[in-house]
Amino acid sequence: MTLKLSNVNTATKPFLGFTSIVPESVPVAETLMGGQMGSENDQLHIFFFPLMAPGHMIPMIDMAKLFAIRGCKSTLITTPHDEPTFLKSIAKTKDSGFDIDVVTVTLPLKEVGLPEDCDNLSKVTTVEIRKQFMRATMMLDRQLELLIEKLAPNCLISDMFLPWTTEIAAKYEIPRLTFHGTGAFSFAGTVCVRLYEPHKKVSCDSEPFIIPNFPGEITMSRMQLPDLFREETDFIEFYNKVKESEERSFGVIMNSFYELEPYADHYRTFLRIRSWFVGPLSFVKSERVEEAVKRVLVREEAEKMRRKAKALAEMAKGAVEEGGSSWSDLGALLQELRLQRSAHNKI
Numbered sequence: 001m002t003l004k005l006s007n008v009n010t011a012t013k014p015f016l017g018f019t020s021i022v023p024e025s026v027p028v029a030e031t032l033m034g035g036q037m038g039s040e041n042d043q044l045h046i047f048f049f050p051l052m053a054p055g056h057m058i059p060m061i062d063m064a065k066l067f068a069i070r071g072c073k074s075t076l077i078t079t080p081h082d083e084p085t086f087l088k089s090i091a092k093t094k095d096s097g098f099d100i101d102v103v104t105v106t107l108p109l110k111e112v113g114l115p116e117d118c119d120n121l122s123k124v125t126t127v128e129i130r131k132q133f134m135r136a137t138m139m140l141d142r143q144l145e146l147l148i149e150k151l152a153p154n155c156l157i158s159d160m161f162l163p164w165t166t167e168i169a170a171k172y173e174i175p176r177l178t179f180h181g182t183g184a185f186s187f188a189g190t191v192c193v194r195l196y197e198p199h200k201k202v203s204c205d206s207e208p209f210i211i212p213n214f215p216g217e218i219t220m221s222r223m224q225l226p227d228l229f230r231e232e233t234d235f236i237e238f239y240n241k242v243k244e245s246e247e248r249s250f251g252v253i254m255n256s257f258y259e260l261e262p263y264a265d266h267y268r269t270f271l272r273i274r275s276w277f278v279g280p281l282s283f284v285k286s287e288r289v290e291e292a293v294k295r296v297l298v299r300e301e302a303e304k305m306r307r308k309a310k311a312l313a314e315m316a317k318g319a320v321e322e323g324g325s326s327w328s329d330l331g332a333l334l335q336e337l338r339l340q341r342s343a344h345n346k347i
Helices: 028-036 054-069 083-095 129-140 141-151 165-171 186-197 234-248 262-269 286-296 299-320 325-346
Strands: 018-020 043-047 071-077 100-104 155-159 174-182 251-254 276-277 283-285
Touching: 018 043, 028 251, 043 054, 043 141, 054 083, 054 100, 054 155, 054 325, 071 083, 071 141, 083 100, 083 186, 141 165, 165 174, 186 251, 186 262, 186 286, 234 283, 251 325, 276 325, 299 325
Parallel strands: 043 071, 043 155, 071 100, 155 174, 174 251, 251 276
Antiparallel strands: 018 283
């Protein structure tokens, strides 16, 4: 196992047209509001463990910065290959005085028959290599245990595709939160299809069905479902482990915000899944959306879409600012984690 703490002084740049919603340079005093920062003994220490893939790492890095700005100690877990990217991304946040670091674990690629440079899902080219790669992630269990023993976090936030981390968190009696990179609509819909199996009650792949117990009477056909619902594959077994692990975890944290998600209440109340909406951790610049609209639409329709894109961007920004829905949801989560820590310390 490799253990390294970050100590660099480089700037962060936007990634492929996305702009971080997390401020890169914020005076430490600004986080004192609402009692978010206290003594070192009062500080929550959170582990952030993303899947090794760009679309999973980027929002997790932004989330770690957000938690640090709210007074937590944030520790990101990555591989030696991706460590420079992580260090560069957190540099300004760390230099501003916030408590954020990076530690590394080493994927046992040789043990699963993969070359040493196949250390990120972006390099995976076949289904078989993907299976080997995921087996390698499962073999990180002992390295994660050693990190927990050494650094004693109060909570583990890990990617949904690292389901084995629930058992490790339980072993060390700390909460594990499952991170979902998308929103409540897709995941609530998936849960309802999985629970009620409406696709098995139609006669052919093109016959429509309504997703049961799901707001809005959403109609689909078997042809529109992911493969995991339409045929028996190895991924189905893994997906079931993901969902079972999620159900045993402390809850779900989502990269979305309440105003965008009318399905947030359905996800929390009807499906009874504990969840916190703390996003958008990053969002597409409204001007980029407007440029795309200009290319595919004209006149009145384009103007209407531009206005909608700008309104959504403003709504997203408001959600993460002080007093916004995501700001408040994160505050509620941090309070629950403090209560969990206090209860554990009394045992």
